[in-house]
Amino acid sequence: MRQPTDKCLICNERNATKQNSHIIPKFFGKGIFFGTKPRYGLVLTKKVNTNKIQDIIKENYLFCPECEKGISVLETYCALRLDRFNDLRYYNSFNIFKRKEFEFFECKNIDKKIFNLFIYSIIWRVSISCHYLYSKFKLIESDEEKLRILLKIYLETTQEKLANKLVDLKELPSHSHVIIRPRKRLRPPSSMLSAASLNDSIHQLHLVDYLIIYITNPTKLVEVLKEIDNNNLENLVRVGLTDPKLWEKFNFDLINKILK
Numbered sequence: 001m002r003q004p005t006d007k008c009l010i011c012n013e014r015n016a017t018k019q020n021s022h023i024i025p026k027f028f029g030k031g032i033f034f035g036t037k038p039r040y041g042l043v044l045t046k047k048v049n050t051n052k053i054q055d056i057i058k059e060n061y062l063f064c065p066e067c068e069k070g071i072s073v074l075e076t077y078c079a080l081r082l083d084r085f086n087d088l089r090y091y092n093s094f095n096i097f098k099r100k101e102f103e104f105f106e107c108k109n110i111d112k113k114i115f116n117l118f119i120y121s122i123i124w125r126v127s128i129s130c131h132y133l134y135s136k137f138k139l140i141e142s143d144e145e146k147l148r149i150l151l152k153i154y155l156e157t158t159q160e161k162l163a164n165k166l167v168d169l170k171e172l173p174s175h176s177h178v179i180i181r182p183r184k185r186l187r188p189p190s191s192m193l194s195a196a197s198l199n200d201s202i203h204q205l206h207l208v209d210y211l212i213i214y215i216t217n218p219t220k221l222v223e224v225l226k227e228i229d230n231n232n233l234e235n236l237v238r239v240g241l242t243d244p245k246l247w248e249k250f251n252f253d254l255i256n257k258i259l260k
């Protein structure tokens with residue numbers, strides 16, 4: 001068990017006094033409780049088929065208050081802007097593209113550097129988490145360390161400081177990541193929080209309304225998804241869209257892998 005006198009896992013300098021740190025941003029987890037009274041979610045594990053959880057997973061003494069604040073700055077910024085896709089008033093904030101195999105949208109108002117840090121912060125936290133729900137998700141140590149160092153350098157306690165700091169960010173780790181969601185937000189969500197690494201390079205995170213595929217060896221990214229790879233500083237943030245049937249399939253394929 002971690003103690004408040006342990007060093008913060010991000011900066012490794014200040015004490016990790018923060019309690020109740022979310023591993024997955026609250027924004028992603030909240031849909032899982034839709035329509036359940038009392039509020040609960042189902043967690044599937046290998047040993048016990050179903051466990052009820054009252055809230056999305058929190059852990060104590062992982063981070064110092066400053067690093068925790070830095071993560072929340074990324075989350076607040078990105079969650080607000082991603083969620084606007086569900087709101088017609090923000091129709092003009094997005095460009096929609098249709099391809100043969102899939103559709104995607106571009107977010108005109110999301111800073112690409114902040115979005116990348118946001119994804120790194122989630123992937124890194126799930127990878128370092130000791131919670132059994134995330135035990136099948138693990139980056140290799142050198143990849144984990146690359147993300148930690150980026151977070152250590154760039155996390156800032158306000159959006160303004162972050163924007164100033166990010167002027168220095170010129171290069172991202174040579175990874176790939178895509179984010180996919182159903183065309184319309186599904187309620188009930190027909191999916192869950194789950195995380196699994198398929199091998200050393202391919203890692204999948206299902207966050208109720210979003211699926212993130214994180215790839216540490218970009219040659220493994222399938223051709224069709226290259227167009228929505230966000231691990232670069234060139235394009236706008238792109239979010240893949242699927243129809244609800246395909247969405248369920250993604251979800252069940254992932255559950256099958258976790259329960260193997």
Ligand SMILES: [Zn+2]
Nearest residue numbers: 008011064067
């Ligand atoms: Zn810290």
